[in-house]
Amino acid sequence: MDISDLTPELLPYLGQAAYFELGMFENLAQAIRISPDLDAKEGLSVVAGRALAKHQGLVAEVRRRGGEPAEVMAPFAPALDDFRAKTMGADWHELLLTCYLAGGLLDDFFIRLSDGLPGDVGPRIAHLLGQGAGTDVLVTHLKAAIDGNPGLGSHLALWGRRLVGDTMLVARSAIPAAAPPVDGTTATAPPTATTPGEARIEPVFTELVAAHTRRMDGLGLTA
Amino acid sequence: MDISDLTPELLPYLGQAAYFELGMFENLAQAIRISPDLDAKEGLSVVAGRALAKHQGLVAEVRRRGGEPAEVMAPFAPALDDFRAKTMGADWHELLLTCYLAGGLLDDFFIRLSDGLPGDVGPRIAHLLGQGAGTDVLVTHLKAAIDGNPGLGSHLALWGRRLVGDTMLVARSAIPAAAPPVDGTTATAPPTATTPGEARIEPVFTELVAAHTRRMDGLGLTA
Numbered sequence: 318m319d320i321s322d323l324t325p326e327l328l329p330y331l332g333q334a335a336y337f338e339l340g341m342f343e344n345l346a347q348a349i350r351i352s353p354d355l356d357a358k359e360g361l362s363v364v365a366g367r368a369l370a371k372h373q374g375l376v377a378e379v380r381r382r383g384g385e386p387a388e389v390m391a392p393f394a395p396a397l398d399d400f401r402a403k404t405m406g407a408d409w410h411e412l413l414l415t416c417y418l419a420g421g422l423l424d425d426f427f428i429r430l431s432d433g434l435p436g437d438v439g440p441r442i443a444h445l446l447g448q449g450a451g452t453d454v455l456v457t458h459l460k461a462a463i464d465g466n467p468g469l470g471s472h473l474a475l476w477g478r479r480l481v482g483d484t485m486l487v488a489r490s491a492i493p494a495a496a497p498p499v500d501g502t503t504a505t506a507p508p509t510a511t512t513p514g515e516a517r518i519e520p521v522f523t524e525l526v527a528a529h530t531r532r533m534d535g536l537g538l539t540a
Numbered sequence: 541m542d543i544s545d546l547t548p549e550l551l552p553y554l555g556q557a558a559y560f561e562l563g564m565f566e567n568l569a570q571a572i573r574i575s576p577d578l579d580a581k582e583g584l585s586v587v588a589g590r591a592l593a594k595h596q597g598l599v600a601e602v603r604r605r606g607g608e609p610a611e612v613m614a615p616f617a618p619a620l621d622d623f624r625a626k627t628m629g630a631d632w633h634e635l636l637l638t639c640y641l642a643g644g645l646l647d648d649f650f651i652r653l654s655d656g657l658p659g660d661v662g663p664r665i666a667h668l669l670g671q672g673a674g675t676d677v678l679v680t681h682l683k684a685a686i687d688g689n690p691g692l693g694s695h696l697a698l699w700g701r702r703l704v705g706d707t708m709l710v711a712r713s714a715i716p717a718a719a720p721p722v723d724g725t726t727a728t729a730p731p732t733a734t735t736p737g738e739a740r741i742e743p744v745f746t747e748l749v750a751a752h753t754r755r756m757d758g759l760g761l762t763a
Contacts, residue, residue, distance in 0.1 A: 336578075339585060346569030346588075355617060356610035359599065362562060365569075366592050369585060376582065387579035394578060 320521055323492050324433025328382065332389035333397075333491055334427045334446070335375035339390075340401045341420050342368040347405070348412050360454040364416070367451045371424075374445040378438060400487050404480055410462055410469065411476050414536075417455040418477055419484045422529050426488045429521055459536050474538040481529050481540075485522060492518055543744055546715050547656025551605065555612035556620075556714055557650045557669070558598035562613075563624045564643050565591040570628070571635050583677040587639070590674045594647075597668040601661060623710050627703055633685055633692065634699050637759075640678040641700055642707045645752050649711045652744055682759055697761040704752050704763075708745060715741055 324330065345365035352358040376386045404419060406412040424446045431439040431446070463470040533540040547553065568588035575581040599609045627642055629635040647669045654662040654669070686693040756763035 339581065342585070343569065343573060346566065346572070349569070350566060354610070355613055358562065359609050359613075362565070362592060362595060366589070366596065369589050369592065372585060373589065386582050387577070390578055390582075 319432075320429070320518055321433030323518055324430045325491060325493065327434055327438065328379065328384050328389050329392070330427075330430065330434065330491070331375050331379050331384070332386075332391075333393040334442075335372055335379065335386065336390040336393045336397050337423055337427075337487070338368050338372035338375060340397055341416060342372055344401065344405070344412060344416050348409060348416065351409050351412075353409065357458060360458075364451040364454055367448065368420070371445055371448075375442070378442065396490060397487065400483055403483055406476065410459065410473060413455050413459055414473055414476055415480060417452055417459065418480050418529060418532055419487075421452065421532055422481070422484050422525055423487060425525055425528055426491070426521075429525075430491065456536065463537055470538060473536075474533070474540075477529075477533050477538055478540065481526065484529075485525070488522065488525065489518075542655075543652070543741055544656030546741055547653045548714060548716065550657055550661065551602065551607050551612050552615070553650075553653065553657065553714070554598050554602045554607070555609075555614075556616040557665075558595055558602065558609065559613040559616045559620050560646055560650075560710070561591050561595035561598060563620055564639060565595055567624065567628065567635060567639050571632060571639065574632050574635075576632065580681060583681075587674040587677055590671065591643070594668055594671075598665070601665065619713060620710065623706055626706055629699065633682065633696060636678050636682055637696055637699055638703055640675055640682065641703050641752060641755055642710075644675065644755055645704070645707050645748050646710060648748055648751055649714070649744075652748075653714065679759065686760055693761060696759075697756070697763075700752075700756050700759075700761055701763065704749065707752075708748070711745065711748065712741075 325333075342365055345361055345368055349358050349361045349365060352361060379386045379389050404415045406415055428443045428446050431442045433439070434442065459473070463473060530540040548556075565588055568584055568591055572581050572584045572588060575584060602609045602612050627638045629638055651666045651669050654665045656662070657665065682696070686696060753763040
């Protein structure tokens with residue numbers, strides 16, 4: 318499925334991805350802060366460092382093109398701040414699951430979109446975002462907690478199912494052509510209309526959800 | 541002034557320095573969280589990355605010697621957590637000043653102590669901790685705020701003077717031989733007694749305070 322023509326312009330793409338990774342870093346810093354022990358803190362600091370490296374790599378691409386990172390990220394801040402607030406979770410395990418599932422899904426998504434970027438920047442970003450995110454630490458802590466507590470497992474399964482909706486909305490917002498019509502200019506379209514972009518991106522979203530389901534399965538959670 | 545024989549054992553040294561840098565990283569993550577704008581967030585993320593790199597470099601030295609980072613750091617966690625709680629500050633500017641002044645002083649201190657470490661680890665750590673910490677970002681934000689608000693300057697001068705005491709206590713705790721007697725076993729010593737270690741480390745502390753004063757001066761604050 319070639320969706321390269323749906324990839325947004327380079328600077329907005331970089332701005333959204335960079336701000337998303339900064340948010341993941343902030344989530345992980347929060348997870349470090351509320352870690353139950355030093356060993357968890359130490360392991361999570363590695364994951365936080367990887368998210369920060371992704372953010373900084375994307376920011377470097379912005380600068381290379383003469384962009385101002387803060388300006389390029391700014392349009393995406395309100396929606397991504399709102400996403401983070403909604404998906405922060407009520408405790409350490411929910412937050413770890415958010416980092417694992419939303420981080421995994423949106424890294425996959427930004428890698429998929431990078432196909433359509435001009436020049437050699439696409440492969441460079443795919444490499445940057447595809448680097449092992451150190452998330453085995455997240456999986457280890459989550460599995461240990463779930464294995465010892467079936468009630469926690471069903472609670473986290475619910476949280477994971479809720480996360481996927483909010484996370485997919487972030488992905489959808491990255492592709493203007495795939496977003497459902499939301500303003501008056503399209504008011505005359507029949508309510509069931511899908512844009513051509515929306516129809517073409519759908520299989521990509523199906524792939525992303527399938528990978529999400531595999532992550533849930535790997536933790537023993539029902540997606 | 542050769543204080544190499546006062547340097548603590550290698551693993552405790554690494555544990556204390558590693559946990560201190562992790563705490564600095566957590567302070568910077570908190571500063572990112574409460575940043576007034578995206579530009580500040582972005583600049584601070586670089587400083588946070590440097591603190592994290594220092595932490596991870598020290599942890600790598602622990603692992604190289606077969607140590608468990610969490611175990612090696614654990615004895616220092618209560619005092620350093622207490623130090624962080626006391627020096628976190630009430631707002632963004634106080635927190636930035638803490639990162640700049642306490643970070644600067646204790647990096648200097650751990651570099652000074654690294655002279656006495658065995659083998660080639662000392663120079664390696666001095667290099668790691670001496671790397672530009674990206675603190676020009678902290679200085680830029682603090683100076684901009686102070687220049688525009690003389691009241692903030694005198695408030696932060698007070699905060700800086702208070703910080704130095706708490707920070708020097710952390711340094712002092714790293715050198716058992718230099719710590720003043722605190723328990724019953726030394727109850728028979730005259731109250732004015734200084735240990736030989738304490739007398740010899742004093743000039744080093746004087747140097748650290750002089751560098752602290754230069755940092756305060758650089759910000760236009762009276763130390």
